[in-house]
Amino acid sequence: EDKVVQSPLSLVVHEGDTVTLNCSYEVTNFRSLLWYKQEKKAPTFLFMLTSSGIEKKSGRLSSILDKKELFSILNITATQTGDSAVYLCAALTGNQFYFGTGTSLTVIP
Amino acid sequence: NAGVTQTPKFQVLKTGQSMTLQCAQDMNHNSMYWYRQDPGMGLRLIYYSASEGTTDKGEVPNGYNVSRLNKREFSLRLESAAPSQTSVYFCASSDTIGYGYTFGSGTRLTVV
Numbered sequence: 001e002d003k004v005v006q007s008p009l010s011l012v013v014h015e016g017d018t019v020t021l022n023c024s025y026e027v028t029n030f031r032s033l034l035w036y037k038q039e040k041k042a043p044t045f046l047f048m049l050t051s052s053g054i055e056k057k058s059g060r061l062s063s064i065l066d067k068k069e070l071f072s073i074l075n076i077t078a079t080q081t082g083d084s085a086v087y088l089c090a091a092l093t094g095n096q097f098y099f100g101t102g103t104s105l106t107v108i109p
Numbered sequence: 110n111a112g113v114t115q116t117p118k119f120q121v122l123k124t125g126q127s128m129t130l131q132c133a134q135d136m137n138h139n140s141m142y143w144y145r146q147d148p149g150m151g152l153r154l155i156y157y158s159a160s161e162g163t164t165d166k167g168e169v170p171n172g173y174n175v176s177r178l179n180k181r182e183f184s185l186r187l188e189s190a191a192p193s194q195t196s197v198y199f200c201a202s203s204d205t206i207g208y209g210y211t212f213g214s215g216t217r218l219t220v221v
Contacts, residue, residue, distance in 0.1 A: 004151075034210075042113075042199060042212035043152075088152065096167060097210075099144075099152035 002027040004091050006100035014108050017079050021103045023089035024071040033065055033072050036088040038102065043088055046074070079107045111135050115200050115213035122190040122220045130185040130216050132200030140203045141183035142167075142210070143175060145196040152199065158183055190220045 004025045013019055025033065032050040036043035047056045049065035049072060056063050060079075065072045076083055086102040113134045122128055134141065142157040154167030158177040172194060174186045183202075187194060197217050201210040 041214045043210075044212070045210065090152070096154055096157070097152075098154075098168075101149060101151040 002091075002093055002098050004089060004098045004100040006087075006089055006103050008103060009101070010104040010106070012106045012108060013079055015079060015081060017107075018075065018077045019079060019105060021074040021076075021087050021089075021105070022071060023073070023100055025089075025091040025098070026070060027091045027093040027098055029093045030067070030070075031092040031094075034090045034092070034097070035063055035072070035074050036090065038086045038088055039084075046087075076105075079105075081107050081109055083107050113200055113202055113211050113213035115198075115216050117216060118214065120216065120218050122187075122218065124191060124220060126190050127186065127188050128190065129187075130198055130200070130218075131182070132184065132213060133182045134200075134202040134211070135181065136202060136204075136211065137180070138202035138204050138211070139180070141177065142201045142203075143173070143183070143185045144199045144201065145169065145194075146199060146215075147196050155185065155198075190218075192220045194218065195220045 007022045034048045035046040047063045052067040060077045063074045084107045086104050088102045090097040090099045116131045139160045143155040144152045146152050153169045156175040158164045161180045176184045197215050200213040203210050
């Protein structure tokens with residue numbers, strides 16, 4: 001059964017902290033892994049990862065994929081209150097994405 | 110640019126009623142999707158359309174039907190709503206499968 005597991009389920013940190021969110025996957029015919037940020041409404045795209053070991057960066061956010069160990073991490077440095085959201089990862093297999101249940105991040109001022 | 114537009118934003122149905130959720134995108138994307146999001150379950154794919162004229166079942170298709178009306182529009186129909194279909198429904202589109210999605214703002218559906 002294809003599945004994507006994210007950890008932790010929730011996280012509370014103080015502004016300025018660095019956080020690491022985890023995503024492991026077991027899917028057949030893996031093609032790529034995506035990270036999304038979901039605030040109050042629809043998820044918004046952060047990163048797409050297809051190759052192992054290549055870090056994608058966007059400002060304070062970065063992500064890397066390990067295709068051998070079947071996981072990805074999303075790092076956020078110098079967190080801000082605006083980073084508070086649910087972070088979703090999704091693994092693409094064939095023509096379908098499988099989403100994890102998300103990590104809820106709360107950043108306290 | 111509107112991106113992906115879903116209507117309605119909120120809906121309350123009685124058990125057994127039918128309704129259609131509408132989705133339209135203006136990005137000339139080939140692929141469109143319908144997801145439902147439930148607490149603790151993450152996003153689950155209901156149906157998708159890889160290209161105009163094709164539709165395929167996703168992870169949880171039972172109780173739903175879809176129509177890819179044209180390249181822009183992809184509708185989701187509940188023929189006989191059940192309380193288990195209470196959820197938030199997201200439509201999404203992508204240029205090709207596997208290159209990231211743009212999501213609509215969601216429809217919160219309650220079946221009583």
